[in-house]
Amino acid sequence: MDNENITTLFDNGKHKFIFLGSERKSEESIPTNQYLIVHNDEGVLLDPGGVHVFPRVLASVVEFIDLGKLKHVFYSHQDPDVSSGITLWDSVLETKFYISKLWERFLPHFGVFEKSRMVLIEDSGGKIKFKDGAELHIIPAHFLHSTGNFNLYDPTSKILFSGDIGVSVFPEGKDTVFVENFSEHIKYIEGFHKRYMVSNKVCKKWVDIVKKLDVEQMVPQHGAIYKKPEYKEFLNWFESLKCGTDLIDEIYKVGAK
16 A cells, blocks of 8 residues: 555635555555545545555545544445445544445444534535535436435535446556546446446436536545546547346346356
């Protein structure tokens, strides 16, 4: 693990959106991205990841903000690469944890029994509010790929945290921080999205929602970050993608004998 790819994606002096890096050199698991928003003296951590990345992410966070000022932790969905470290974060933070209401019943299986600091997100989404009134918008992204799934839009930085939407899977030595050529990038995203997204109907629904947002960058939980031109190309590709149940006969045929 290393922190060499930490990148500040936005900074206006009062508000920062920081890519905390990923375990890109690890061969033990799926590399995951983590992000930190610092607004004045309040911090928001996005999808802090699994147990094994906790030491690295913690070390990265304290470079930018005291743990006592980290007031919110947002989870896009319940997968272990997103959230299996929740009990560790719960042990070091006095903060609110935002999760889908559909996940509540599974919390004890992660070792979380005290739910007083859990904020259960309704299907329609919601907001995370800072002390000065600034807000982050929680955007529904259900069935892409989790049943209860959310993105987070930051109107100040105009950055959309897209969770598993837009993720890329790179072969060893081919990873980049930013998408450099979308046409060339498709080969790193196509297989994942065809299998993990439920259907084209849901892809179109999500694109209709995020097209109304002013987005400068889209930051996924795995792989490369999209700047505005490549983000727009991704939307065009994604809204026409056949995936999941659209390909059900093809998917079942793979295992047929």
